[in-house]
Amino acid sequence: MPEDLLQPPAPSLSPEGHRPFQRPAEVPEKFWDAETGTLRTDALLKSYRELERRLSQRAAPPAADAAPEELLRFRQAMGIPEAPEGYSLTAPHELCCADPAVNSRLHAAHFSNDQAQLVYDLAAERLLPLIAEAAAQYEADRQREKLAEHFGGEERFRQIAAQLAAWGRAKLPEPVYAALSSTAEGVLALEQMMRKGEPGLARDAVPQSAETEGELRAMMRDPRYWRTREPEFIRRVTEGFRRLAGS
Template structure:
């Protein structure tokens, strides 16, 4: 994935243009290494033949005007930092994937620093995280649907029950509470208990009695501690609230 970096450093006068990346303001390592190695190879060949070496003529084809530029650029440091076998220290605590030696080698050969390599891994994780979560949610929903299908006696019965639960929930519960309940296996079971009357019946009313309101009770029903955890204290509070608010309700 591309990473855009602004060029903030001007090309030094003693750095040939072909070795300078104007976009990021850094030395282009690969062409520099190729030129250096070509020079080294040719010098070695001439040394073996005991022939005189014309450094300037050898540098010209690859674009290096003088050897002092190499020293000024800190060539030894560049070569050491560009060693493809040198390990990066990459942190991958998310567990989505592990550090890949082959990827690291390609990053090293491209001249990536440790910070840049870490950024590549971080960006990959940022892109994969939402996809992984979507896949996990889809799998969980499929498993929950199969469990509910079994609990309600088969595919046909479960399809009919889903319509009933949806109609009842949208009519009797706050939208957020209904959507929360309908999004998981335990939530659907709690929704079914509410619909069948095993929980206090919700009646459309705005009456207020002793500070208890239907809106407040609905918020309690939407609390995961109520429909998911079945917190005894919260269940008793909701039950007592409905009894005070609607003492004559069936």
């Protein structure tokens, strides 16, 4: 019988005489077996293994003898700048600024920008307090040596120190006593006040000016007071507390 060319052609049949199975839209054609209507598990497994291999190579740091283009691809994938100078770091503290030598080592170890920033942040958070504590202890020991020399030896200084501490705590407000007893110059000023019999202020007395005391304590935090120990600057602080104590 002649075929009616005006009608759409009938679907072709498979060699077994049945219609081919319809492939689901979400399944790629290379993973679909139209004859059996099932997934090609061997092709799917092979593709998965290849993908896993490529991802592992991408995440692992390149070998020491890796080609420059391989190293570049890895750095781009991990967010690592091409050179140490490419790090964009924010100094968490004035003593923890970016250091070219440190950045070079971080870059050689394949640190990303965020990881390099974390190194500096942790240094400021953990190391600076330890350094400040060690510096304060060193300065305190140096001040004690100076006082021991002034009073004629450590034993003599310990005896006088006990007297000065008892007198200062009894006669002066705690903030004034704490400030004077923290430096050699303050201790010597305290000794002069005690020897002159100056009554100072009662412990419960109110300082003449809270602002003046605040300014003096701010000066004690100045590096000129605790680091470089500038004599004139120290004298201003010591004299200020003496005036505050009423001497």
